[in-house]
């Protein structure tokens with residue numbers, strides 16, 4: 001379930017069928033109503049703490065990070081994910097229980113750079129109370145997005161997990177911090193995880209190798225790290241912002257259509273947080289297909305490796 005928010009501040013719960021229903025409205029109506037900004041999460045945290053467990057608790061803010069952290073800690077801690085898989089981390093709003101989990105954690109691992117926009121205050125309050133914190137973005141090489149951003153926000157790109165080698169940069173500091181908090185030596189698990197990240201990168205390289213001209217139009221500005229690693233050019237985004245919460249305008253969509261046409265894109269990609277009806281309309285007008293990518297969630301029953309290889313496969317299939 002998710003919350004559907006319109007520009008008067010009202011919230012409505014919706015199911016997957018609503019995305020389909022939006023197809024009956026013209027793009028302009030959706031833009032005017034502010035519906036391009038809208039899908040907000042409303043599930044509780046995904047508590048993987050075992051019943052009766054006395055292990056230390058590590059909180060990871062979102063599912064993808066939680067999967068990688070679980071790989072690193074093994075059985076040394078219970079990993080609790082606040083933003084359950086399937087939820088858009090940009091849009092998730094925490095419950096009272098989520099905030100309690102954060103405050104009780106032995107270590108909280110977040111992405112940072114305001115990816116978890118509605119958790120920022122809760123994380124700052126927990127840090128002020130002395131809860132140990134680790135923000136992944138403070139331990140990797142952060143990509144600066146281009147000056148084309150129009151929402152006036154900081155242009156540091158939070159989507160660092162979409163390049164396995166960037167995400168892997170946090171492993172030495174994270175394993176040291178976890179080792180200190182949990183009182184265990186994670187050095188060999190850290191080495192294994194680093195090798196795994198290299199292997200994931202090589203798999204993605206192989207999958208992308210048949211694509212001779214990787215030109216992307218995306219849902220929001222989410223694929224900068226992926227594009228830099230795998231040799232793609234980003235023409236633009238339906239929501240021209242690093243957050244799926246931002247707004248777009250009819251003028252920006254018209255410009256995007258022109259850019260996409262002149263760049264001869266072969267598909268318009270969409271993702272969680274971008275209304276499919278808007279994307280389908282743009283794709284129709286440009287004369288190409290629209291293709292949904294999973295960028296902010298893990299595949300069902302899948303892990304981080306599957307996220308990256310599935311993403312590469314979806315892009316390669318659409319563009320070759």
Ligand SMILES: [Zn+2]
Nearest residue numbers: 222242243244
């Ligand atoms: Zn995003």
